[in-house]
Every structure is written in structure tokens, then in C-alpha cells.
Amino acid sequence: MTEISPMIQPYRAFIVQARAPTFSIRQPQSYQVGVSFPLPQPSTLTCALAYAAGLTGVGQSDLQGDEYVKELAESVLRLLVRATVKPVAPLTNSSVTLSRVRALEEDSSEKVVEAIRRGRKITDAMVREYYSGRLTIIYVFRSVSGIDKVYSWLYLLGRLGDTESLISVERVEEATIEHLGSEEYVDTYTPVEWVESYGEGFFSLIRMCREELCAKPVRSRDDYERCMSVYIVPMTEEWVKGSLILKGAKVRIRTKRGYTIWRIKGISGEVRIVLPGG
Secondary structure, three states: OOOOOOOOOOEEEEEEEEEEEEEOOEOOOOOOEEOEOOOOOHHHHHHHHHHHHHHOOOOOOOOOHHHHHHHHHHHHHOOEEEEEEEEOOOEEEEEEEEEEEOHHHOOOHHHHHHHHHOOOOOEEEEEEEEEEEEEEEEEEEEOOOOHHHHHHHHHOOOEOOOOOOEOEEEEEEEEEEEEEEOEEEEOOOEEHHHEEEEEEEOOEEEEEEOHHHHHOOOOOHHHHHOOEEEEEEOEEEEEEOOEEEEEEOOEEEEEOOOEEEEEEEEOOEEEEEEEEOO
């Protein structure tokens, strides 16, 4: 086992406690019904962080559109090692019927009025799945100078998912980080490709988009498929009074060479996470 010096830590970890009254991260393979991931995927967490960084003025002001977004996202990815999340309390889900007015598809307001007069339907609806609960969000960064600026980014996190998925940040703190080794229980999701063996515990296998998708414009299915991996998601299902709830869990894993397990501990709690290195 590779020993990590306690005096020189390669990472700095931050914990965000957030309340999410409703959040929905649509699984890209779904069509008629907007099925949501039960937890925000890594790309969602990274995009939220990049958006918050942009609010503080990060990014090149001389760029516009996709070029500005790409440069902003890449500047965040250069600092970020991993983004993951675990539920603080049980998560509940429900379905919502969303209706939208397709007025922006017309060239002018006069054409919208004319379409209505002709009896043409300018609205449509979709059933979308939403989750509700409290989340512990974990961001791990490279230990480089100037990383303290992420405090302001984390306090500005405002949305995880679609336009209705607003969150409320309750606490931001830097956490201590301790190297545990290559075999332990973890309670945050982990890419299967980083793991040599797993099985003891409760978990699901879910395909999610990695952090790097944040910097890639999605124009087709291939764009996001190239950034998807299968993750081990520690979670259990339980029926309570006729309603399905999801709870966080733990799963024992052994990592492949080049990855190790770390404990991240703050005032508000601790998590175990797999990180590159070791």
C-alpha cells in the first residue's frame, strides 16, 4: 500500500450542505417521460460550480457564447478532482406535469396570435420526475495556490438540474481529508472502472455523465455518450406508508491500482470517497 504523507496533502475538500425541495436531472435516454437520476450526476455538480464561478467574474470577458462557456468550464475542471454527493436524509420522488408555451418558435408575437386564431396548438406537456431531500455535496480540488476562491463559488450554488431545481445552500466548510487505503466501505458513488471488486452492501449501478461533460456542448446523443460511465451508487429503497423513499447506504469496494479511498470529515459529518492517486 502506498503511504501518503500527512504533512503534504495533494487535495483540498469542501462540503456543501444543501436543501433541495425539488430537483430533476433528466436521464438523457428517456423520451416521453422525463425520468430523473436519483442523485445529481458529476457533470451536473460541475456545471453548477462553473455557473457559480461565472457569477464571481471567472472567465474571459472577451469571449462569447459557447467559447466563453467552454473556457469557463475548463478553468474549473483544471482545479477540480471530483464532484460527488450523498443524501443527508431520505429522498422522496413524485411526478409533475409540466406545460410550456411554444411561443419562441414563432418569428414574432403577431404570428403567435395568428396561430391561436387558426386553432393551432402552441402548448405541449411532459411528465417529469422530481426528487426532494437534503444533500451533502462534496467537491475535491487540487491543492494549489488561490484555491480559497472556491468558497465564494460554493455559496452561490443555486440550481441542480432543470430550471425548477432550485436549491438552498445551508452550510459551506472546508473538510479534513484522510487517506484510508485501497479497501474500505464508501458512501458516495464511484466509477466501476476505478474498482477491482465490490459487492458487500446496498447499491445500484447507474450510467451517469462524468465531470468533463461540463466543457462539451451537447448537440447529439454521441456527445454525452462519450462522457458516460457506470457508477456504483450506494443506496437503498424502502416503502413507507405506500411511498417509496431512497436512503444513503455503504458498499465495500477494493480499488484498482492508481485509486485510493479517503475520509472527508467536517463539522456537519463525514463521507468516504474514491480519488485518483495512491
